[in-house]
Amino acid sequence: MKHLKYLLSLSMICLFIVSCNSPERSVGMSSWEGVEEMKWHIGTQSAVDVAKAMDAAWQARNYEEMRTYISDTASITPSGGNTWSSVDDFIDRWKYNDSVWDSNGSKLTWTFTNLFSVDLDPSSGGEHVHADLLGTFTTQDGNVDNFRVMNRYYIIDGKIVMWNSYSQEIVDETNE
Numbered sequence: 086m087k088h089l090k091y092l093l094s095l096s097m098i099c100l101f102i103v104s105c106n107s108p109e110r111s112v113g114m115s116s117w118e119g120v121e122e123m124k125w126h127i128g129t130q131s132a133v134d135v136a137k138a139m140d141a142a143w144q145a146r147n148y149e150e151m152r153t154y155i156s157d158t159a160s161i162t163p164s165g166g167n168t169w170s171s172v173d174d175f176i177d178r179w180k181y182n183d184s185v186w187d188s189n190g191s192k193l194t195w196t197f198t199n200l201f202s203v204d205l206d207p208s209s210g211g212e213h214v215h216a217d218l219l220g221t222f223t224t225q226d227g228n229v230d231n232f233r234v235m236n237r238y239y240i241i242d243g244k245i246v247m248w249n250s251y252s253q254e255i256v257d258e259t260n261e
Contacts, residue, residue: 120205128202132212132240136200139245140216144195146183148176156244164234164252190225195234202240211246214238231255 111124139154152172155161161169169175186193198217205213218234232254239247 115205123205125203125205126207128204128212128214130202131243132202132214133200135240135243135245136214136216136236136238137197140197143179148180151176154243154245155248156241156246159244159246159248161248161250163250192223193220194223195220198233211239211241214240231257 111126113125115121115123115125135154139151142148142150142154155172155175157172159172161172161175163169169178182193185191195218198219200214200216202212202214204211214237216236216238218236220232220234222230222232224230232252234253235251237247237249237251238245
């Protein structure tokens with residue numbers, strides 16, 4: 086009887102430990118060649134932090150800090166679909182845009198509406214970070230254009246190696 090109580094207690098402890106260490110949840114699908122059978126897993130906060138830090142540097146117009154978060158060989162494709170030929174060209178274009186907007190009194194602002202990271206294979210590097218933004222562009226004469234942006238980053242070792250951006254105008258309906 087003593088051994089039975091010991092065995093029962095040991096079984097209960099093992100069952101408790103196993104239930105607390107349930108397998109990581111994964112969902113979804115991908116049609117990318119070579120990973121069709123893989124499922125998506127929740128990513129890490131560190132990949133999200135890279136996107137947040139890059140965004141903070143961009144909003145502060147700290148272009149040199151922006152470079153620290155983007156790989157020198159990154160592929161950056163804006164909403165129009167034309168991939169930037171280099172990170173320098175991307176940053177130089179934003180410097181130019183900002184200087185024009187400053188000179189004519191226009192202003193671009195945006196905020197995150199959500200930001201998360203998912204990963205197809207947590208055992209190998211690289212995470213897909215999804216960022217939704219709500220933006221406003223105000224022209225020098227006070228016209229306001231609201232829009233949504235979805236940025237998708239692929240981040241490896243703290244650097245953005247791929248950045249795709251999609252945008253959508255927000256049409257304000259007026260009652261006439």
